[in-house]
Amino acid sequence: MLDLRLRQVSFSYSDGQVLHDINLSVGAGEMVGLLGPNGSGKTTLLKLASGILKPGQGEVRLDGADLRLMSRKSVARSVAVMPQQFHMPFAFNVGEMVMLGRTPFIRTLAGETDVDREVVSTALEMAGIIELKERRFDELSGGERQKVILAMTLAQQPGLLLLDEPTLHLDITHQVEILERVRSLNREHGLTVIAAMHDLNLASLYFDRLVLLKEGRIVADGTPAEVITEDILYKVFAAPVIVEPHPITGDPHVVIMPQGSADSRPDNAVS
Amino acid sequence: MASKPRRRRRLASVLLLLAGGLVLAFFLASAFGAVTISLSDICKMLLNKLAFFDFPDTWRAVEETILFQIRMPRVVGGALVGAALATAGVLFQGLLRNPMADPYIIGTSSGAALGATIAMVLPINMAFLGFGLVPLAAFGGALAAVFIVYNLARVGGKTPIVSMLLAGFVVSALLAAIISFMMAISDRLDLNIRSVYSFLMGHISVVGWSQIAVIAPLVIGGIIIARAFAHHLNAFSLGEEGAAYLGIEVERDKVLILAVGSLLTAAAVSIGGLIGFVGLVMPHAVRLSLGPDHRLLVPASALAGAAFVVMADLLARVVLAPTEIPVGIITAVIGAPFFLYLLRRNRKEYAF
Structure with a gap:
């Protein structure tokens, strides 16, 4: 907060x-x-x-x-940041990647503590990737990677x-x-x-x-x-767009129009 | 993440294994050479150095002199060179996130070589802390080259990695041209080309313990600092921006890692010349077999690099005895195929 x-x-x-x-x-x-x-x-x-x-x-x-x-x-x-993309050249596994989020808390030479390991477990859970823990980060799909990065930011608490x-x-x-x-x-x-x-x-x-x-x-x-x-x-x-209410939530929903279609709006056609 | 005891135990056993390999290499390299000394004699001589033991001399006095005054300083020197180069390789590969990075990538090697070559030409005979002018000039040349490269690459308070790699390449090329020029006019300069060549190919030249007394604290101190910053290197593998988000003072750490890596390299080349492949291959080999965590990578690479150079130097002494071949040839002949084998076995590992 x-x-x-x-x-x-x-x-x-x-x-x-x-x-x-x-x-x-x-x-x-x-x-x-x-x-x-x-x-x-x-x-x-x-x-x-x-x-x-x-x-x-x-x-x-x-x-x-x-x-x-x-x-x-x-x-x-x-403050934790999830940038557009990370390029990770080394073969860290998911658990190790998320542990990187503890970097600002880890004391030099002391290594990670039980608290750090617990925070990492919680972060993996909150990101929904407990089962990926031992997998290698660079072998994951884009969506899975993004969840790993999210877990890493959460490990920063x-x-x-x-x-x-x-x-x-x-x-x-x-x-x-x-x-x-x-x-x-x-x-x-x-x-x-x-x-x-x-x-x-x-x-x-x-x-x-x-x-x-x-x-x-x-x-x-x-x-x-x-x-x-x-x-x-x-x-x-x-760019000309139509904004309508979302059919379920009522939030504004943007409908994109291809060029040249500005006159073919349904309500124009009716009137 | 492996649970704490499991990870600790694995870490300890790996380091013990590597340390064992280094000890083995130490005894083998002490035993063989122009005169072969038996392993049991070596053990007895070493134990006699301790107060509690007094084995009767089953060896000739000359063997004891060879062991303690000639062979052991060289073996220890080789171990320090190997440990320093491998650790510097870990530091530069981690910081630059570049698989081709080695301790020489930002100009240390050409700086050291030019320093050494100029020292060979100068009609000065001096010694400082047990070092002649050539190792001193090599040490200074390596650091001067990095200093120049770093400042050339520095723009507005930042030193982008790419600029540093490019500046390193350009400065190296220029310095190498000057060395070639000096070699081309070696007659006029009264320069012994064989000495230059020996430096360029790598040759462990340790004369007695006084040099070890200077190099050892430098190398061991460097490895300890590298290990202390290992978790920062892990953060650096996300790139500079990613490291900054994890709380790393990027420019400060960069200077520190560069300084430690360059000092280690300068220490190594001052007594070993330009031994190639150790700083490139050892970190890769350890990373491919033990994973990318720098907290293990730093000590494991240092031990592996030390054992590798000790063994390579032994081969360099005995393969064509009594002719010594440059140790850099051995490290390349063993290192290159080994590296290719690792790459082919773990092809997917390297999707840089």
Whole structure:
């Protein structure tokens, strides 16, 4: 349970400014989805939130403490990050991979303790991969790997979990499974979650609050119903879409239209 | 993850086995050479060094001199060289996440070789801590080359791995060209090409215990630091970004790992020249048979590397006795096929 505040944050890479004057406050226990086109600054915002990038201007505070003044180790003890992908060149098995999540807690030369082993077991259980423990990470499918990385972040026992497009490259079964697990961690354990999301419909279904970025600025921030509207999406993505209520949950559901089909909407045909 | 006792026991038995192999290699390499000394005599002579034993001399006095003043310093020197190169290989492969990484990849070898070659040309006869100018210059050259490579690759407070590999390659090529040039005009420089060649191919040249007294603490200290940072190396296998998320101060650790790896390499080349394959093959062999956990990889590779170089140096002395062949030829002749065998047996292991 941690809160995160970005105040007037700007950030530039050497080839240009990526974020402009971002003010974002995420309360403890919230589950927030970051949306926006490619290059809108979602990943950069997550990197600022994890402290591996420092803001050019403004400040990022984690539970009131300035991230710049915290050591990597103390940040890693409360903030866990699931990046878009990990490349693992060595043949670690799943148990060993998840144990890597204990790195910020393991004392030099002392090795892992019973507490570490217990936390790893719990993390494997919460990610639903107990049975994969002895399997080699590099022989798993993409969906299984993503669950292993989730377990590794949980082994950090974080208060804030940052996810960068956790459902990318996954089939729909695994997309749903990952988001279900993350949501139950949020609901049952009070874990604060911020996730960059590509898929608008999944974001609408699983997140309570959505923040929409365009060219490094926040253009909308609110419930899915407030953010996912035809007008806003057209302004941000420049692609015409239809937004309808999800047949079961009632959450906004985005229907993508192929080009040239703008006039063939069913209600147009009727009228 | 294996339960605690099971893992501990496996770890202990593997390390004991490797240590046993090293001891065996130590006795064999002490026994054979121009004069063969029996194993029982070696044991008795060693035990006589302890206060409690006093075996009657069944050996000639010259054998005792050969054993203690010539052969054992060389065997211990070989073990230190092997341990240092294998540990440096583990450090560089782990940090760079590159299977082709070896202790020489970021310029240490060419820096050391150029230092040694220049020292051979200089009309200076000096000694420091029991070392002549050539090993000192090799040591300094190795560290200077890494320092240059690291700073060339450094941009805006960061040192990207790829820049470092490229800078290492370029600096190595340039230094190698200077060595070739010096060899080409060796007549004018009064440079003995055979000495350069001997350095480049690797040759354990330890003269007495005073050098061991300097190299041993350096190498053992380096291995201990490497072992202390083993769990950081594990985190580094996720890449620099991944390591940072796990609480690693990436740039600080990078400097430390590079410094320790380079010191180990510099110590090794100062008494062994450029012995190839040890730093490349030993970490791979251990990783393929024991898994990638650096906490086991560091000590196991150090022991395996030590035993390997001791045995290779023994072969280098006896195969064409009384002619000594460069030990680097032996390590390559054994190391290359062994490496290929490991790769083919575990092809799927290496999907880099």
